Amino acid sequence: MWRWNQTSPEDFILQGLFDDSFNHLCLFLLIMLVFLTAVSGNSLTILLICADPRLHTPMYFLLSQLSLMDLMHVSTTIPKMATNYLSGKKSISFVGCATQHFMYLSLGGAECVLLALMSYDRYVAICHPLRYTVLMSRKVGVMMAVISWLSGSANSLIHTSVLMNFLFCGSRIIHHFYCEFPAVLKLVCGNITVYENTAYISTVILLLLPIIFVSTSYGFILHSVMHMRSVGSKRNAFATCSSHLTVVSLFFGACMFSYMRPRSQRTPFQDKVGSVFYSIITPTLNPLIYTLRNKDVARALKKVLRRDLFT
Known part of the structure; x- marks a missing residue:
């Protein structure tokens, strides 16, 4: 590949x-x-959920x-x-880096909150099935989505505003393939120990609180499943939760590897590998996990394909 080395001093x-x-x-x-x-x-997942009226439920809205x-x-x-x-x-x-940093941090935070709230949807569906339409109404689903987007954006706006107001010096080489928070933070001049520790603690809290919420929800689900007499009911309950648990494990596992390790144990290569996993691999696997193991989405896909073939 050819090289073009003409860059702005602030790039x-x-x-x-x-x-x-x-x-x-x-x-x-x-x-x-x-x-x-x-x-x-x-x-495709978004289009199927929008196109099929049978998928216009809070669970599939959150999935969209x-x-x-x-x-x-x-x-x-x-x-x-x-x-x-x-x-x-x-x-x-500089503006492009700040925008990219805000977007990826905002979306990552929003997904953390959304995955936690989706576990509540599974809890209501299994533990309180007769009250599902009341406890998980369309309004509640919209509120969950709004809370996820706003919390992720607020957290990202604070970190991006503070980080990009620091003085950067040196080569300005970011040892990453995008403007990731720890990689950009290494370029800041001066003593930023207090801010770095604060950012580390806030990141841990942002990850641990959803994990605790998910664990609590599935604790109640497991307790409810253990009291089910029918083997078929138990199997259906586990099938209902398996996709969400798989996605949660993949996403939070990669995030914990990337952001909860002490700085002394971090290397640029490890940061890149972790980022590739949760920013590329996980978003690729999520729709496959949900669609391949979800009969409703599979039926919606067959319906769309059948309609296209015979029109």
């Missing part, structure tokens, strides 16, 4: 994931294939919001990475 330099070798070219093509799969899968977050998440980081790799231009403007 940041994204180190990226790849070099000019053939192996890295193949890896880049694989990442782009995964990206296209993520965009297609999440877009999760797919929207995943779609925006991969679109925030991968296109810029691909553009820089293909053009040889590694720079990103």
Whole structure:
């Protein structure tokens, strides 16, 4: 790939994931294939939920919001990475970096909250099925989505505003493929120990509170399932929760690996691997996990395909 080194003095330099070798070219093509799969899968999930009236329930509305977050998440980081790799231009403007940082942090925080709130939906469906339409009305579903978006955006706005007002010095090389918070924080001049510790604590809280909420919800679910007499009911209950639990495990596991390790134990390579997993792999797997194991979504897909084939 050719290089273009004309950058503004205020630009940041994204180190990226790849070099000019053939192996890295193949890896880049694989990442782009995964990206296209993520965009297609999440877009299809949103369209199916909007198109099929039988999927107009709080559970599927929340699933559509999760797919929207995943779609925006991969679109925030991968296109810029691909553009820089293909053009040889590694720079990103200060405003572009701030925007990218705000978007990915906002979407990540919103997804943490949404996944936690989705566990409450599963709790109501299994533990209080007769009251589901009351406890999980359309209004409650919309409120959950709004809370998720607002909490993620508020947290991201605070961190982005504070971080981007620091003085940056040195080479301005970000050892990452996008403007990730810890990678940008390393470029700040001066003593930022207090802010760094505060940001670390807030990140831990943002991850632990949803995990505690999810664990509590599934604790009640497990207790309720254990008291079910029918083996079929138990099987249906576990089938209902398995997709959500899988997505929760993948997302929170990757986030904890990326953000809850002490700074002394972090390396740029580990940060990149963790980010690739939760910002690319997880958004790709989420729609596959939900659609492949969800009969309602599968029926909606067959209905759409059948209608297209015979029209």
